Amino acid sequence: MAPKGKSHSRRPVSKRAPSWCRYSPEEAEAFVIQLAKEDYPPSQIGILLRDQYGIPLIKYLTGKSITEIMESAGVSLELPEDLQNLLQKAKRLQRHMARNKKDNVNKHSLELVTSKVRRLASYYRDRSVLPKDWKYTS
Template structure:
């Protein structure tokens, strides 16, 4: 979705190394990892931030390079099992926050054409994601609007 509204080609990036099991130096118990994931979620961290904190800080001083390799479950799956999952998917939440910031900017700077276009593109991405998540993560009758986004993010 990164290049949806441009004509440029995508940029190549690095791939994760192919691995079937966690490295020997990271011998943390799966239950400890799950407990730390739930603890970080209760502190208000998003799933991507939880992964970064486990990679950098680890559990009991030992870094966890990949939660899925160490536990066999993704971070979001662990959160769902422990009833700590966020009410909105992280990507949708981030796009809504961006749309709110752009809309507030547009109220002060009505002649800013570049940000007007950015707001249109962002709201288009939000509508596409709402269609993707509708029924599973969102209600069947959920529709995006600025007022709904402000209400959800408060």
């Protein structure tokens, strides 16, 4: 169903860094590397840069995404963040199912999350982000 109303968050039309941004691309990359070394995932790094440093979109400022900056500095994640989050969610649901064996609603939720993990893993295997022999075992 389509959303009603227009008040949604939208990205700016311009693909350039805003003139009011006080940081240079090198400083912004240094912030990303520093936060990555403190074990922040890319999504959290983007939020921190926006809220604490006033950097709206790192890609417009540096020309590279947060994950590209992390990879070039050698501090990238071993698994992509979205896959990692789904695996954590599946573990949480499995722990819940171990305690509540008759909870069929969450049993179905676990099946849905497992399916998402398998589809996403297949996508990343095809693009050589994950090794070809990587397999999800629940």
